[in-house]
Amino acid sequence: MTARILIIDDEPDLLTAFARMLTSEAHDVETATSAEEGLELLDRMSFDLVLTDLSMPRVDGFELLTRMRQRGDATPTLVISGAGTVEHAVRAIKLGALDFLEKPLHRERLVLTVQNALRYAQLQEVHGRLQADLEHEKALVGRGPAMQRLIGLIGRVAPSDGRVLIMGENGTGKELVAAAIHAGSPRHSGPFVKLNCGAVPRDLVESELFGHEKGAFTGAFTARKGRFELADGGTLLLDEIGDMPMPMQVKLLRVLQEGQFERVGGGRTLKVDVRVLAATNRDLGGMVRDGTFREDLYYRLNVVTLHVPPLRERKEDLPLLFSHFTAPGRKGHGLQLSAEALAALSNYDFPGNVRELENLVERLAILFPNEIISVATLRDVLTTAHPSQKPTRGALYQRGRSLRELLHELERAIMVEAIAAHGNSKGAAAQALGTERSHFYKKCRQYGIGEAEN
Ligand SMILES: Nc1ncnc2c1ncn2[C@@H]1O[C@H](COP(=O)(O)OP(=O)(O)OP(=O)(O)O)[C@@H](O)[C@H]1O
Ligand SMILES: [Mg+2]
Numbered sequence: 001m002t003a004r005i006l007i008i009d010d011e012p013d014l015l016t017a018f019a020r021m022l023t024s025e026a027h028d029v030e031t032a033t034s035a036e037e038g039l040e041l042l043d044r045m046s047f048d049l050v051l052t053d054l055s056m057p058r059v060d061g062f063e064l065l066t067r068m069r070q071r072g073d074a075t076p077t078l079v080i081s082g083a084g085t086v087e088h089a090v091r092a093i094k095l096g097a098l099d100f101l102e103k104p105l106h107r108e109r110l111v112l113t114v115q116n117a118l119r120y121a122q123l124q125e126v127h128g129r130l131q132a133d134l135e136h137e138k139a140l141v142g143r144g145p146a147m148q149r150l151i152g153l154i155g156r157v158a159p160s161d162g163r164v165l166i167m168g169e170n171g172t173g174k175e176l177v178a179a180a181i182h183a184g185s186p187r188h189s190g191p192f193v194k195l196n197c198g199a200v201p202r203d204l205v206e207s208e209l210f211g212h213e214k215g216a217f218t219g220a221f222t223a224r225k226g227r228f229e230l231a232d233g234g235t236l237l238l239d240e241i242g243d244m245p246m247p248m249q250v251k252l253l254r255v256l257q258e259g260q261f262e263r264v265g266g267g268r269t270l271k272v273d274v275r276v277l278a279a280t281n282r283d284l285g286g287m288v289r290d291g292t293f294r295e296d297l298y299y300r301l302n303v304v305t306l307h308v309p310p311l312r313e314r315k316e317d318l319p320l321l322f323s324h325f326t327a328p329g330r331k332g333h334g335l336q337l338s339a340e341a342l343a344a345l346s347n348y349d350f351p352g353n354v355r356e357l358e359n360l361v362e363r364l365a366i367l368f369p370n371e372i373i374s375v376a377t378l379r380d381v382l383t384t385a386h387p388s389q390k391p392t393r394g395a396l397y398q399r400g401r402s403l404r405e406l407l408h409e410l411e412r413a414i415m416v417e418a419i420a421a422h423g424n425s426k427g428a429a430a431q432a433l434g435t436e437r438s439h440f441y442k443k444c445r446q447y448g449i450g451e452a453e454n
Helices: 012-023 035-044 061-070 086-094 107-138 145-157 174-183 202-210 246-258 284-290 295-301 315-325 339-345 353-367 375-385 403-421 426-432 437-447
Strands: 004-008 028-032 049-053 077-081 099-102 164-167 192-196 235-239 260-262 269-271 275-280 304-307
Touching: 004 012, 004 035, 012 028, 012 107, 028 035, 035 049, 035 061, 049 061, 049 107, 061 077, 061 086, 077 086, 077 107, 086 099, 099 107, 107 174, 145 174, 145 304, 164 174, 174 192, 174 235, 174 275, 202 246, 202 260, 246 260, 246 295, 284 295, 315 339, 315 353, 339 375, 353 375, 403 426, 403 437, 426 437
Parallel strands: 004 028, 004 049, 049 077, 077 099, 164 275, 164 304, 192 235, 235 275
Antiparallel strands: 260 269
């Protein structure tokens, strides 16, 4: 990696020697014999790395680091300290230096340290970009009153440690809301950990939540931390909380009350500092009345409830969401809708909410990369996504086929249609049809209904 490097040292001989060592590695080197001169150069050009002596008359290396910081100059800096002055090096690192080199400087050592520093700085930059992209991914888009109200509430609940229950239909953005609460809380630099209670087999929920010790059950070859431990100092999102099996609800209640638990197969009681958020698309209140969700747990989780509005109730956000999903770097980038098609979008109800819109945009971008999409095309794509191939009357009975076989076929068709009508979510389809989720999933496997989301 060739880099532009600034070397600052008040001894001209050393300066020349260092410069020669680095130029021979194909680096582009500038030199300065004082910190002031160095700062001037930093003002005029940009460098990938600064290498500076620490003890210099007038302005020394520490002062240089301080001034760079004050100006917001984040150029990675290595310091060169005299032999046996490790405490100086430590002080310099506290002031923001990346690493230090001791005099006398050997060529290999210098070259290697510079290489490492450049590599590290590059990784830092890549990391920063990725982080920024992630933040962008996590942004809650929406300027309409419903979304603004929600964003306002998030701003109010985020700073506290209060538990929040996030309710909303499938694909409305519950997980994004949870991420926004974490990001706006004092715990934001701590971990944000999720557990989808509906996606974990019942007998593994406990070990997923609380971890297990080696040998706790067949297959537990090594000890493993649970989500509560992983989320220590941060936030834990219990997604699809309505799917939490009853026996686990009791154990969860205890952690919420006492803040402590044991790993499966372990006697040691662990204490953690975790803020718990829960999300669901089910009617938890109704489940409490039916006796399928514990009332005490419901109240523990539900200090504040946030309702994430369905997309059909905030269609004013459609254009903004559309731009968001077609922005550069997104899968829908480049997609264009005719003005009529864009308007037609708001006549559609989006049962699968924002996720359905996102999928639709992606599908259109793949199918029609270089077209301005017309209303007719849009309709076609929407109808394929929501097939309404109801068996017509009279076609129900077919000679030579058993009632059982015909009923299965009909059942399968209904299921496929329901899944599509609910934004490809099996969970939502099961709920809408009033069937137990696990039963529905089992039927899907039996009928070979494809792997859709959830
Ligand atoms: N307001 C929004 N702005 C931008 N993107 C959004 C918004 N709401 C949802 N999305 C996007 O839609 C998709 C679904 O959101 P998310 O997973 O948060 O929904 P959910 O309510 O948790 O869904 P499910 O009930 O299926 O778990 C994600 O890709 C998310 O980034
Ligand atoms: Mg979710």
